Amino acid sequence: MTALTARVRVPARGVDAAVEVSSGATLVLLGPNGSGKSTVLEAVAGIVPGADARVTLDGTDAPRAPRDRRIGLLSQDDALFPTMSVRDNVAFGPRSRGLGRAAAREAADAWLARVGLDGLGDRRPGALSGGQARRVAIARALAAEPRVMLLDEPFAGLDVVVASEVRGLVAGLLTGVTAVVTTHDALDAHALADTVAVMEAGSVAESGTAAEVLTRPRTAFAARMGGRVLVEGTMRGGALEIAAGVRVPVGGGPGAGVRAGVTAHPGDVALALAAPVSGPAWVVDAVRGLEPRGDVVRVHGALLAADVPVEAAAGLEAGTPVWFGVPRGLEAYALTSGAAAR
């Protein structure tokens, strides 16, 4: 098992980021599309022309040539070799590392079995479903016995059932493997991450253990990527003051005068159209945008967001004044200024 550090600069794509994974752990790079996640992975793998990437494996500089780095990359497009059978695709890494033909085929078949594709070795990549192709790509990358495994949006483009199957498979296969996984989906982070780095516009906005970043985000951006809302304010008399005179009662938290926050899932935030009198702590805001999410609509305000049933959102539009109801008694935590690097 191998510890990885990498400092990646790709000026042409506006990327300047540092990542670190301890031996056998999984780092999830969480960020929206276009935030530079894929570029970071590809630069770590050594396949981005013109990238300035300083990569160390167990404290030693990684070789320059990708083929000597032994860093596996599962790319978003699978990139299976269309002219080879599935088995030969998976055997490609072992063969490249000098294994004999028979032994490589044996290893390939073993890997195909591990990813649940027993007996599909003779197929051509073109004859596979999306989920099967992804599994072959995973098997091919792991069969090369990489010291570090990089997975770029491993569940993107798959339907939900297949995605959850593959997610389960990957979670199992990555046990004990040093890995970096990119995703824009908080679920993947929760499922796979030991540590999380949130990427925004080419750099890491916030990083830490999965528990820290996902449950106690220090920036609104990190909170949003983790599927939560962050209510920021200053501690005043046992409550969090988010604006002059607007206070949310919290349970515990740092001392008076400290910048602090509480987070909640938008599903736990209430929404009201008229000034309410009781229940949670109400914060007045205005609608900024409506985000359909299946059977609910996430109503985004300037400060908060709430999930409401589709029919309840029907009368809302940008600018509609609303009240968000934050549950009382959430635990507040200090927002250390250094991490809020936005």
Added chain:
Amino acid sequence: MTGPRWLAPLAALGGLLVLLPLLGLVARVEWTDLWSLVTSQESLTALGLSLRTAAVATLATLALGVPLGFVLHGMRGPVRGLVRAVVLAPLVLPPVVGGLALLYAFGRRGLLGEELGGSVAFTTLAVVIAQTFVAMPFMVVSVESALAARSGRHEAIAGTLGASRTRVLTRVTLPALAPALATGAVLAFARALGEFGATLTFAGSLEGVTRTAPLEIYLVRETDPAAAAALSLVLVAVAIGVVALAYRPLRGAA
């Protein structure tokens, strides 16, 4: 998209321009003697020599044109345009000019000198050199455009899997280029088969050694127009067959 109607008569004219000469050729063929004319000893010798030299020239374009295509693809900026123009020049050069150029390079008084040039003069090797010279651009163009259409993704991934550059080339890139290589080879073969001017100027004309089918046609047309027409028909048939073969996979892929 079919375009405006006035294109049709022009298209018909264009078609006629190609079709009429072919029909004229067919009209001149003496069908009753066709078989004996085509299978005469001189015809068979010339056809056999043509097929052999064109096959060797095609292999040579693969061995040399493919690397050229790769190198050209790897170049950037104005140098690339310049090198491409030079490499593709034989495609547009008048055949006699090509022959003279070959003469000045590989002839007995050419750049390579008396010793080397003298050993090439009037040999079958000279025919192959002339054919390779004119046919190679087809392979280079074919390979370069096929490479340009590739993202390089598969090659990059193959690298991360531990493959050496040679292994990436032989196992990933070349198999993917197979259709382009086939098209290039077929066109190069056809061009080599039809090579006339450079061969005449550079290699000479001797039965069984340097007199390929086009040279034989040119020669017998003086004394035996029927034999010339018969042999021409064979070359036309080969040309049409070869071109049909070359463009079929492209249409299939589109």
Added chain:
Amino acid sequence: MRGGAGPLAVAGSVAALALSLTACTNGSADRGAASLAPGSEDTTLWVLAAASLTEVLEEIAEGFEADHPGVDVVGNYAGSSDLAAQLLEGAPADVFISADEANMDKVEGLVAGTPTVVATNTLTIVVPEGNRAGVAGLADLADDAVVTVVCAPQVPCGAATAALAAGAGVTLSPASEEQNVTDVLGKVSAGQADAGIVYVTDVARGYGVEAVPIDGAGSVVNRYPAAALTRAAQPALAQEFVAYLGGPEAQAVLAAAGFGAP
């Protein structure tokens, strides 16, 4: 015999050739313009002639035109067999001059009267300047070490070469059998070949070549028949031109270029 001597003589004839080519280019351009101009009173005489006659015929035509004001002789030069083929395909012309009798025979049906031989030509060995292979005669060309280029037996110059070699009892082993004399000359000029066999009159056309006379070359004589054609637009003038070719002025020009008398 022009071009048969040393390098100096060859250089001289090349210069003369260049001059006559220039003259002929200008001349034909003028004539072309004149014949195209509407209302032109010039009478045009179309002559199809063997390519080897190109330079001499331009000179002869000038003399003929001087004697016949208002007459414009337009020469069309190509290989004799090509010209014969063109005539058989119906090309319009007044006079045909072939480089051999075989091609004249091909167009027999188109000839008005009997063809007249107006010139003869014999073969010679031609070698690159300096004669590095040391070729002294026909017998040397049987040596495989001497790279020899000849005309293919299928074409007139090749048939003549074969006849001459057979008569001399020499078995040639050519490295290449070319389509025509020009290609033979080209291979020798370029130094690709050590020796070639061409007509005496061709030596002057070669660059950097010299002639090595063949003993007994006179045993194989190539004849140039000329004839007026039945479809001539100017039948009388055509006959007159053929007669002029046999006359002293034309014969002097032909002799100067190395052609033999009829």
